[in-house]
Amino acid sequence: xxxxxxxxxxxxxxxxxxxxxxxxxxxxxxxxxxxxxxxxxxxxxxxxxxxxxxxxxxxxxxxxxxxxxxxxxxxxxxxxxxxxxxxxxxxxxxxxxxxxxxxxxxxxxxxxxxxxxxxxxxxxxxxxxxxxxxxxxxxxxxxxxxxxxxxxxxxxxxxxxxxxxxxxxxxxxxxxxxxxxxxxxxxxxxxxxxxxxxxxxxxxxxxxxxxxxxxxxxxxxxxxxxxxxxxxxxxxxxxxxxxxxxxxxxxxxxxxxxxxxxxxxxxxxxxxxxxxxxxxxxxxxxxx
Numbered sequence: 001x002x003x004x005x006x007x008x009x010x011x012x013x014x015x016x017x018x019x020x021x022x023x024x025x026x027x028x029x030x031x032x033x034x035x036x037x038x039x040x041x042x043x044x045x046x047x048x049x050x051x052x053x054x055x056x057x058x059x060x061x062x063x064x065x066x067x068x069x070x071x072x073x074x075x076x077x078x079x080x081x082x083x084x085x086x087x088x089x090x091x092x093x094x095x096x097x098x099x100x101x102x103x104x105x106x107x108x109x110x111x112x113x114x115x116x117x118x119x120x121x122x123x124x125x126x127x128x129x130x131x132x133x134x135x136x137x138x139x140x141x142x143x144x145x146x147x148x149x150x151x152x153x154x155x156x157x158x159x160x161x162x163x164x165x166x167x168x169x170x171x172x173x174x175x176x177x178x179x180x181x182x183x184x185x186x187x188x189x190x191x192x193x194x195x196x197x198x199x200x201x202x203x204x205x206x207x208x209x210x211x212x213x214x215x216x217x218x219x220x221x222x223x224x225x226x227x228x229x230x231x232x233x234x235x236x237x238x239x240x241x242x243x244x245x246x247x248x249x250x251x252x253x254x255x256x257x258x259x260x261x262x263x264x265x266x267x268x269x270x271x272x273x274x275x276x277x278x279x280x281x282x283x284x285x286x287x288x
Contacts, residue, residue, distance in 0.1 A: 006050075006091055009058060011098045014047030018057075022047070025057045025081050032205045040182050041079065041286060044175050048099055050091065058083055059091045063099055064287040065106070066170035074170045074273060075103050077110040078286025096123055100267070107268035111239070111285035117263050128271055129264035130242035131285065135207065136256035138229035138236050147223035152186040152198065159195045160188065167214050169274025175283060176212075184208065185231045189220045199224040200283075201232055208232040211239065213281035218246045221280045225251065239285050247280060 014022065019042060023033040041047065045064035052058045061080040067073035077099060082092045100108065100123065111131055112120050121127075152160065157177065164176055179186050183200035190196065197215030201208040210228055215221035221244070229236055236256060240248050241264075252258075262285065266272065272288075282288055 006058065006086060006089055007094065009050050009053075011048055011050055011095060014042060014049045014060060016042045018042065018047065018049065021049070021057050022060055022079075025060055025083060026079075028056075028083050029081055031081070034204060036182075036202070037204055037284060037286070038079075040178065040284075044178055045076075045078075045287060048095060050095065052083065052086075056083065058086050059095050061095055061099060062286055063103070064175065066168070066172045066175075066288075068171070069174075072103075072106050072170075074269075074288070075106050075108050076286070076288030077108060078284070078288070080110075080116065092119060093123070096120075105268065107266065109264065109266050109269075109272060109288045111282075111288075112263045112265050113260070114263075117265070120265050123267070125265040125267045126270070127263045128266045129276075131239045131262050131264055131282075132242050132248055132258055133237065133239050133260040133262065133285075134248070134251050134256040135237045135259045136235055138226075138251075139255040140230070141222070141226060141250075141254060145219065145223040145226060147189050147196075147220050148191065149187050149189050149223050149227040152180075152188045154180075156188050156195060156198075160198050163195055163198065164212070164214060167275045167278045169272065175287060179283075185228055187224055187227050189215065189224055196220055197224055197278075199228055199281075201228040201236075203234070204237070206234060207237040208234045209237045209239075209284065211281045212279075212283045213238065213240075214278055215280055216278060218244065218250075221247050222250055229254075238281050240281050241276065241279060243276060244280050
């Protein structure tokens with residue numbers, strides 16, 4: 001298909017009805033199909049796509065908005081994919097520019113692979129951090145932990161939302177309230193009747209992804225990770241903010257290894273809002 005024809009194809013909003021098309025596009029680019037994650041994003045976030053007249057999608061991405069509905073104060077862009085046969089023809093750039101225009105002055109963030117980073121830099125994004133993806137079978141720490149953790153209950157959600165708002169720096173109620181259905185396990189850390197952290201483990205193909213991971217300190221983050229690892233039998237994957245060097249060293253001692261290092265990039269702001277000291281890992285890199 002000539003580039004001119006690609007440029008004339010309309011960009012439309014995606015819905016949950018497009019789940020199979022999105023999974024097919026992931027598979028086309030050598031990614032896992034990740035249907036569970038796509039379903040989450042197509043309901044908690046907004047998908048954008050370009051239909052291929054010959055079937056399937058030419059390209060797709062998701063945008064997760066945070067803050068007041070209709071007046072977001074932050075948006076995360078993720079799952080930016082272009083079908084292999086349409087790659088290197090400016091489609092990804094066109095889709096990104098469309099999304100950025102739709103979002104207007106809303107500050108943006110995304111996680112970029114080394115391969116994708118040049119495009120985002122061209123569009124004005126700046127690297128403001130790094131995330132290290134670690135993966136492997138977790139080996140329990142023989143020392144254990146003194147931090148009390150337990151499965152979350154419905155009564156904990158209000159406290160979790162308050163803590164999350166403090167740490168994330170923007171309201172993401174529409175994402176966090178979906179965690180009990182999306183994740184296999186949702187745990188909280190508690191001291192003196194007060195929740196000091198929380199984390200979820202959700203299934204993604206042959207792994208369980210730990211995210212979000214919000215904790216008062218590294219010791220609490222370790223305890224939540226260990227408590228979730230004890231409940232699953234798949235390898236763990238965590239996308240840890242690279243500033244948390246102690247947690248990264250600890251998970252590597254526990255059997256996880258680095259599989260990728262991605263850039264955390266922003267547009268319209270010089271740093272992400274919230275408290276980076278307590279923000280250890282995102283829900284998913286696609287949602288910031």
